[in-house]
Amino acid sequence: MLEIKNLHARIAEDGTEIIRGLNLTVKAGEVAAIMGPNGSGKSTLSYILSGREDYEVTEGDILYNGESILELDASERAAKGIFLAFQYPVEIPGVATMQFLKVAMNEQRKYRGEDELTTPEFMRRVKEAAAELKIAPEMLRRPLNVGFSGGEKKRAEILQMALLEPKLCVLDETDSGLDIDALKIVADGVNALRSPDRAVVVITHYQRLLNYIVPDTVHVLYKGQVIKSGDKTLAHELEANGYAEIIEAAA
Amino acid sequence: MPAVQETIDQVRQIDVDQYKYGFETTIEMDKAPKGLSEDIIRLISSKKNEPEWMLEWRLQAYSRWQTMEEPSWARVRYPKIDFNDLHYYAAPKSTSGPKSLDEVDPELLRVYEKLGIPLKEQEILAGVEKSRIAVDAVFDSVSVVTTFKEELKKAGVIFMSISEAMREHPDLVRKYLGTVVPQSDNFYATLNSAVFTDGSFVYVPKGVRCPMELSTYFRINEKNTGQFERTLIIADEGAYVSYLEGCTAPQRDENQLHAAVVELIALDDAEIKYSTVQNWYPGDKQGKGGIYNFVTKRGDCRGKNSKISWTQVETGSAITWKYPSCILRGDGSRGEFYSIAVSNGHQQIDSGTKMIHLGKNTSSRIISKGIAAGVSENTYRGQVSAHRKAENARNFTQCDSLLIGDRCGAHTVPYIEAKNSTAQFEHEATTSKISEDQLFYCLQRGIPEEAAIALIVNGFVKEVIQELPMEFAVEAQKLIGISLEGSVG
Ligand SMILES: Nc1ncnc2c1ncn2[C@@H]1O[C@H](COP(=O)(O)OP(=O)(O)OP(=O)(O)O)[C@@H](O)[C@H]1O
Numbered sequence: 001m002l003e004i005k006n007l008h009a010r011i012a013e014d015g016t017e018i019i020r021g022l023n024l025t026v027k028a029g030e031v032a033a034i035m036g037p038n039g040s041g042k043s044t045l046s047y048i049l050s051g052r053e054d055y056e057v058t059e060g061d062i063l064y065n066g067e068s069i070l071e072l073d074a075s076e077r078a079a080k081g082i083f084l085a086f087q088y089p090v091e092i093p094g095v096a097t098m099q100f101l102k103v104a105m106n107e108q109r110k111y112r113g114e115d116e117l118t119t120p121e122f123m124r125r126v127k128e129a130a131a132e133l134k135i136a137p138e139m140l141r142r143p144l145n146v147g148f149s150g151g152e153k154k155r156a157e158i159l160q161m162a163l164l165e166p167k168l169c170v171l172d173e174t175d176s177g178l179d180i181d182a183l184k185i186v187a188d189g190v191n192a193l194r195s196p197d198r199a200v201v202v203i204t205h206y207q208r209l210l211n212y213i214v215p216d217t218v219h220v221l222y223k224g225q226v227i228k229s230g231d232k233t234l235a236h237e238l239e240a241n242g243y244a245e246i247i248e249a250a251a
Numbered sequence: 252m253p254a255v256q257e258t259i260d261q262v263r264q265i266d267v268d269q270y271k272y273g274f275e276t277t278i279e280m281d282k283a284p285k286g287l288s289e290d291i292i293r294l295i296s297s298k299k300n301e302p303e304w305m306l307e308w309r310l311q312a313y314s315r316w317q318t319m320e321e322p323s324w325a326r327v328r329y330p331k332i333d334f335n336d337l338h339y340y341a342a343p344k345s346t347s348g349p350k351s352l353d354e355v356d357p358e359l360l361r362v363y364e365k366l367g368i369p370l371k372e373q374e375i376l377a378g379v380e381k382s383r384i385a386v387d388a389v390f391d392s393v394s395v396v397t398t399f400k401e402e403l404k405k406a407g408v409i410f411m412s413i414s415e416a417m418r419e420h421p422d423l424v425r426k427y428l429g430t431v432v433p434q435s436d437n438f439y440a441t442l443n444s445a446v447f448t449d450g451s452f453v454y455v456p457k458g459v460r461c462p463m464e465l466s467t468y469f470r471i472n473e474k475n476t477g478q479f480e481r482t483l484i485i486a487d488e489g490a491y492v493s494y495l496e497g498c499t500a501p502q503r504d505e506n507q508l509h510a511a512v513v514e515l516i517a518l519d520d521a522e523i524k525y526s527t528v529q530n531w532y533p534g535d536k537q538g539k540g541g542i543y544n545f546v547t548k549r550g551d552c553r554g555k556n557s558k559i560s561w562t563q564v565e566t567g568s569a570i571t572w573k574y575p576s577c578i579l580r581g582d583g584s585r586g587e588f589y590s591i592a593v594s595n596g597h598q599q600i601d602s603g604t605k606m607i608h609l610g611k612n613t614s615s616r617i618i619s620k621g622i623a624a625g626v627s628e629n630t631y632r633g634q635v636s637a638h639r640k641a642e643n644a645r646n647f648t649q650c651d652s653l654l655i656g657d658r659c660g661a662h663t664v665p666y667i668e669a670k671n672s673t674a675q676f677e678h679e680a681t682t683s684k685i686s687e688d689q690l691f692y693c694l695q696r697g698i699p700e701e702a703a704i705a706l707i708v709n710g711f712v713k714e715v716i717q718e719l720p721m722e723f724a725v726e727a728q729k730l731i732g733i734s735l736e737g738s739v740g
């Protein structure tokens with residue numbers, strides 16, 4: 001589903017290279033975990049995947065379902081099914097969460113040539129998905145992410161993911177800031193989306209999340225490269241020993 | 252940054268060329284020759300069968316105007332206007348006072364239809380249109396039709412063109428005209444006093460709550476025609492009225508002058524809510540053409556506990572010079588000003604309000620949202636003052652500006668003056684840009700850039716949109732979208 005080949009990318013403004021020859025393949029139905037020390041380029045990778053224009057790809061390619069997506073802008077990639085749950089969700093003052101959801105869902109439908117959702121159908125879907133994630137209806141009337149607690153923001157991200165039904169879900173530290181109950185709810189939300197035609201990329205620092213969302217593969221990112229890949233046991237190893245050994249071995 | 256650059260380019264591209272209402276209508280017109288003189292004023296007055304006192308009043312204003320200078324303190328720039336190169340009177344030929352819609356030139360009705368203005372009472376009554384709004388349609392200089400007259404009459408509400416009111420209710424007109432905006436108030440208001448051709452008149456009697464929204468639609472169609480409407484609204488003791496004003500004009504290369512005067516008078520316990528959605532032609536990409544909008548709007552809270560509320564959505568015009576104000580004369584009276592001013596392309600907006608606290612325990616609230624894109628200049632200019640006797644005057648002002656791109660400007664110029672130590676005035680101002688983060692977040696959810704900006708901007712102006720009557724709120728949101736188009740869907 002996703003094939004990243006020898007990707008090099010830099011910050012457009014000052015030319016600093018952040019991703020330096022990164023290779024990664026994620027198959028449909030797979031859950032891949034990406035781990036790595038602070039500042040290794042995990043969030044940057046998620047931005048580049050989703051088409052943020054602050055970064056320039058200088059070499060390599062990103063294939064999604066076999067086709068390069070480098071020429072597509074962020075909204076096109078989203079409409080084609082790439083979703084990013086942000087490490088730091090952004091506040092949109094004055095725009096009710098509900099309204100935002102409706103615009104997003106309908107814009108994606110429009111792009112794919114589908115009819116807009118009727119209001120009752122939209123409401124039904126939102127209510128159902130919100131209930132699953134234990135999100136109170138009042139929250140949906142508030143401006144998106146404005147004044148939401150850290151945990152509420154993360155839950156709102158997963159709500160959007162559930163409603164937009166993407167094919168490639170990238171979760172950037174969705175577990176940070178969640179209490180134990182919320183972690184479980186969010187993990188259940190993600191697991192409910194697992195399906196043979198959907199891939200999930202989980203960026204995290206902790207094994208804790210991976211106990212709930214069990215990954216098929218684990219990749220260690222360091223200085224803009226994947227320096228080691230393995231199965232779920234790799235995450236346990238990292239939890240026990242830290243990154244030092246792996247980094248040394250790769251050097 | 253790249254995303255923003257693209258937005259700027261798009262805003263630049265589409266901007267004002269997409270003015271939706273820029274069609275011209277060919278209708279036979281009855282026009283006065285160009286230029287301004289006593290004779291022209293006499294002609295206007297006689298065309299309208301005005302009483303003698305009205306002509307006197309006009310002539311007095313005219314002689315005053317000749318001694319006045321165009322103001323230059325606003326942050327707007329434009330070539331000098333040649334006031335002798337304008338027609339001061341133009342009227343559709345076949346519409347010298349239609350009695351009913353059947354007598355209105357069908358071509359005119361088609362114009363209003365194109366504009367989406369509900370003129371046909373039958374349709375409205377038959378439930379085709381959901382809302383019931385009485386409309387006074389002003390085409391160039393003349394009011395062509397007023398709807399729902401009969402029903403309003405039953406409630407005792409007078410709603411008609413001001414020329415008609417001068418003939419049918421001369422005492423009322425004479426009693427109130429020029430009492431809020433005096434003849435000599437300012438250059439444009441004085442010019443208006445001399446040459447105004449039509450406008451709306453509303454009188455809501457004691458204790459009456461006007462049973463429907465009243466609305467005027469202004470359209471400038473003729474070339475080189477100045478439009479000078481005069482609107483006078485009086486809410487007698489305990490009365491309530493909500494009034495809506497909408498405007499359009501065709502696309503033209505030359506600039507057209509619009510200098511209206513609106514006077515509102517609220518007596519004891521009365522309330523007037525005045526809403527405007529201003530969508531005059533803003534000029535093209537190069538800044539050619541467009542309406543010069545020099546308007547004087549003022550409300551007088553004359554009675555105790557009276558209330559006047561201005562809500563405006565300003566998206567059009569090449570130049571906007573406009574400060575809807577409230578004189579808080581009655582004890583316990585309240586003034587409100589809610590404004591959205593969107594400028595794009597080469598538009599220049601200098602707008603704001605004055606809240607003049609004269610009575611005791613008076614309060615006012617100002618919420619202004621300015622959005623600047625393209626190479627436009629957007630200035631909020633506001634004055635809040637408390638008179639010596641205005642004990643416990645209260646004001647809250649909030650001015651927020653949003654910039655799209657980096658070639659436009661937003662400015663806030665507040666004047667605050669309290670001559671009474673018990674006055675409490677609060678002022679808050681912010682300037683922000685649509686952030687890269689916000690834009691990317693929306694894009695990542697599949698919302699294209701234009702729609703994303705529309706969404707963020709509509710969030711930014713929400714507090715003001717909420718003040719508009721329902722029908723207008725929807726229209727206003729669309730309009731904000733259209734005027735930022737290229738960046739907005
Ligand atoms: N727009 C930018 N401007 C300047 N530096 C940037 C920018 N984007 C990323 N960087 C730098 O690139 C590096 C990688 O950042 P990134 O956020 O991708 O790390 P991360 O792996 O997600 O870290 P964390 O685990 O702390 O979330 C950091 O050194 C960061 O400061």
Ligand SMILES: [Mg+2]
Pocket residue numbers: 042043044087172
């Ligand atoms: Mg990160």
